[in-house]
Each structure stands twice: as C-alpha cells, then as structure tokens.
Amino acid sequence: MKQLNSRQQALLSMLADGGFHSGEQIGIALGISRAAISQQIKSLRQLGLEIFSITGKGYRLDTPLQPLNAEIIRSHLHGAPVHTCAVIGSTNQYMMAQLDRWQKGECLLAETQTAGRGRRGRQWHSPFGSQFIMSMYWRLDDGPSAAMGLSLAIGVAVVRALEAQGYQGLSLKWPNDIYMARRKLAGILVEMSAAVGGLCHLVIGVGINLNLPDDVIARLDQPCAHLAEQTAAIDRNKLSAAIIHALRETLALFEQQGLSAFLTEWNRLDMFMQQPVKVLLGDQIIHGTYCGIDGQGNMLLQDGNGIRKFVGGEISLRADS
The missing domain is CATH 1.10.10.10 (Winged helix-like DNA-binding domain superfamily/Winged helix DNA-binding domain)
Known part of the structure; x- marks a missing residue:
C-alpha cells in the first residue's frame, strides 16, 4: 500500500x-x-x-480529478474507521491478509489498484482516480452458512445508494454485477475465511466506474458504463460516504433477516427477469427462461426439464441472442 x-x-x-x-x-x-x-x-x-x-x-x-479525502468521508459517517491510499495491489487482498486487525464496517478505499480482481479472477482495470474502489470488513457469528446470498444484498445496497444520488437506469445481473443502461457499471467481490460453525470473516469489495478514459473503455472486453455519463461533476467523497453508509446498514439488516429482506428489491432491479438467457457451465451451454432467484440467492432457470437451480460461482449468465 x-x-x-x-x-x-x-x-x-x-x-x-x-x-x-x-x-x-x-x-x-x-x-x-x-x-x-x-x-x-x-x-x-x-x-x-x-x-x-x-x-x-x-x-x-487530461481529466479533472477529485482526490479521495478520508477526513471528508469520515465527516459524513460514524462508527468504524475509514482509510484511503493512493496505490495498492488489491484492497480485498490487503484486508484478507490481516483479518484480526479490523473492526466491523472498517473500510479501505484506493485511488488505483494494480492487482484488482473481478469474478472468477478476472482483472479489474482501475485508472487512477477514475473509479470507486473499496473493501469493507464484516464478520458473522453464525458461520459461513449465514453469508448465503450476501453478494446479492450488497448489490441492492449499492443501487439504492446510487439511486438516492440521482442515478437512473440501474439494474442487477445475477450474482454480483451492477449495470447502467444494460452495460456493466460495477462489480462486487465477497471473500470469506471461516471454519464450519465458527466465526465467518468477510471482506466485501466494490468497484464502480466513475469516469473512465476513452482508451480504457476501448480495451475492455465487454460494454461498460460509467457514472460520468449522467453527471459531469461527481463528488467522490460524498458518494463514497453514501455507499459506505448504505453497506453498513445493509449488512446489519442482513445479519438479522438474511436475504429475505432484499428479495423484493432484487426482483425490481433484476435485469434478466423472465427473459431468454443462456447459462455457460464449463463447455456446456444451457438455454432457458430466467426466473429470478430463490431465498438462498440461487439462480432459477426454466428449460425443457422444468425449473433448475444454479449456485453462484459455478456459471456465467448471458442474454440469449
């Protein structure tokens, strides 16, 4: 760091x-x-x-920039500490390497990371000052089973925070992506360390495109969006505080009620609800109609064999076109 x-x-x-x-x-x-x-x-x-x-x-x-300011972010919050840094390999990896150090809700934000990862180990591009890059520590006393569906609740929380800031056209793609105008805006990466039946340590990483340079957009392997499309001036510190506050509230509610507290909101935001999709499972491609999620956050797909359930992490979900 x-x-x-x-x-x-x-x-x-x-x-x-x-x-x-x-x-x-x-x-x-x-x-x-x-x-x-x-x-x-x-x-x-x-x-x-x-x-x-x-x-x-x-x-x-080349592009105006508002540097991160931990004091300003903290002035909008109460509770666990908030830290900022200029350059880091990965905020998630940094926090995972020293789990006993953190308080619940403690956060680390970075201007850029050199070894950022998305789902399934994909590289996360992070030009300096152009994204919201944050990891938050949390723990669950009831073990890893209590974290079932957590990344979906986090997605709901981030969208709520962005909508409250005036951003529109947002949707969720199972299991952990946020879209704007049907292009990827943000990703979520939840990592855990736990023993069966024991304390579950969680590090929740969130990356949101704020104002990406054109040359970075051109290099990405999928269509992407950034918040600058809807507002020219982004107050990064105010936005950071709003997202952190939303996540802390969401995690506290999730501890009490689990994913059930977020299912209605997820269904409202679900990008593929009742649409034809294809599921990529290794070399296998499964076509069907997307039917949302169940109470554990598993994806439901209807095909010729009825309604099938898929667990996050094992598949990729795409529009069937």
Whole structure:
C-alpha cells in the first residue's frame, strides 16, 4: 500500500481542477525548483495519471480529478474507521491478509489498484482516480452458512445508494454485477475465511466506474458504463460516504433477516427477469427462461426439464441472442 508524499499530494491538488498551471506557479506553491517539478510530474505519471505539458502554458491533467479525502468521508459517517491510499495491489487482498486487525464496517478505499480482481479472477482495470474502489470488513457469528446470498444484498445496497444520488437506469445481473443502461457499471467481490460453525470473516469489495478514459473503455472486453455519463461533476467523497453508509446498514439488516429482506428489491432491479438467457457451465451451454432467484440467492432457470437451480460461482449468465 502506498501513500502520496506531501509534495505529490500538493501537486495533485493543484492539477485536480483540470486547468493549466505554470511551472512558476507550481514552484512557488511547492517551494521547489523546475527540475524538482519535472521529477514530481514524472512520479505522478508513473501512477497512471495523464498529465500534459505545453510550453508557455504549463501542466494540466487530461481529466479533472477529485482526490479521495478520508477526513471528508469520515465527516459524513460514524462508527468504524475509514482509510484511503493512493496505490495498492488489491484492497480485498490487503484486508484478507490481516483479518484480526479490523473492526466491523472498517473500510479501505484506493485511488488505483494494480492487482484488482473481478469474478472468477478476472482483472479489474482501475485508472487512477477514475473509479470507486473499496473493501469493507464484516464478520458473522453464525458461520459461513449465514453469508448465503450476501453478494446479492450488497448489490441492492449499492443501487439504492446510487439511486438516492440521482442515478437512473440501474439494474442487477445475477450474482454480483451492477449495470447502467444494460452495460456493466460495477462489480462486487465477497471473500470469506471461516471454519464450519465458527466465526465467518468477510471482506466485501466494490468497484464502480466513475469516469473512465476513452482508451480504457476501448480495451475492455465487454460494454461498460460509467457514472460520468449522467453527471459531469461527481463528488467522490460524498458518494463514497453514501455507499459506505448504505453497506453498513445493509449488512446489519442482513445479519438479522438474511436475504429475505432484499428479495423484493432484487426482483425490481433484476435485469434478466423472465427473459431468454443462456447459462455457460464449463463447455456446456444451457438455454432457458430466467426466473429470478430463490431465498438462498440461487439462480432459477426454466428449460425443457422444468425449473433448475444454479449456485453462484459455478456459471456465467448471458442474454440469449
């Protein structure tokens, strides 16, 4: 895990507005020489930030950026600590490696991660400052069976938080993806460590596209969406606090009532309800009509053999076209 040093933070704060800042302005503000400015610019570029340099104008970011600020995020919340960092391999892996350290609801947010993972180990692309990247620790006293369907409840919570911020056209794709305008917006990765009948440690990772550069979108292997399509100015810190608050409330309710408290909302948001789909199970392709989920969060598919149940993690679900 890496934090920006004080000069990098100050320089990034200056450039965050997306406007040009001359070398003279930066040198005075940071108290450094022109040569030192070049080194600091280079260090930010190495993090993946696109910084333009034009003679006579100075430096500017390709896209305006609002850096994460843990103090601002915490000011909208109460309870467990919230941490931020600039660069990390994976927020989930970092928290999973030291499970005894965390309080319930404690969070870690990152500007970028270099080894982010989606479902089934897929790479999660994360340009610096362009996504909401967060992991939260939770634990369940009743063991791993109590976590059945948790990722679905988390999906509902994230959509609720985004809808409350004014975002529209959101839907859920079983078991752990969030879509906007039928393109992938966000993913959820829940990891656990537990003994049968014992305490269940959970790390809940959420990644949401905020404002992806065009070249990143072009490299992705599926159509994706980002929140900037609906609003030009995203208050990352306010949005982060809203999502964290929604997740903490959801997890507390899930502990009491399980997935049943979220089934109605899931059905409202389910992208494929009563639509033809195909299920990819290894080399096998199964066609049928998607019938939603059961009380344990399993996917239900109707085909020539009746209604069949599929467990999350073993299959991929796609539109049948």
